[in-house]
Amino acid sequence: MRAYENIRLHIPTMKPLDKPESKTEEKREEAAAPAMIAAEQVMDFSKVQIEPLFEEAVDFETFSRSDFRAVKIEACEAVPKSKKLLKFTLNDGTERRRTILSGIHEYYEPEALVGKTAIAIVNLPPRKMMGIDSEGMLISAVHQEEGREALHLLMVDDHIPAGAKLY
16 A cells, blocks of 8 residues: 555635534524624724824835834733833744833733734834833824723734734
8 A cells, every 4th residue: 555545635625605514613603693793882983083194105115114023922021110111022033032111001911911912113223211121112003082092002813923024
């Protein structure tokens, strides 16, 4: 018997989008439906205000010099003597670990961020904050909601590897 005779080929096929593959999947979809409806009802964007877009254009060459990367959050801790700052230890796809400080402690507890994949700009010059060099900036979305600032750290699919470049 030849070694390759035991190999089973899997040929992908198109599946109908309008019907579940199995009864189990159908039950899972039914169970998830109320949660999805509840999540949709929570999002009321009518009370959200966003900053206006910049009118000044940035030329492509300037923009292309910004190095945005996916980073894995390996550690995160509150900076002593600071109410706002969190200190992140990040895997940016290189051998060394990157430290970035971010003033988002009002919005996140450090332990909730460990293991997540975020987006950072990594080619900013180091900036000393509370005596610690911050080597970049994590990207967040900010808006006003009912007169109060809201902030969401931009987090992406954990399947994106550390160091992946964004274009």
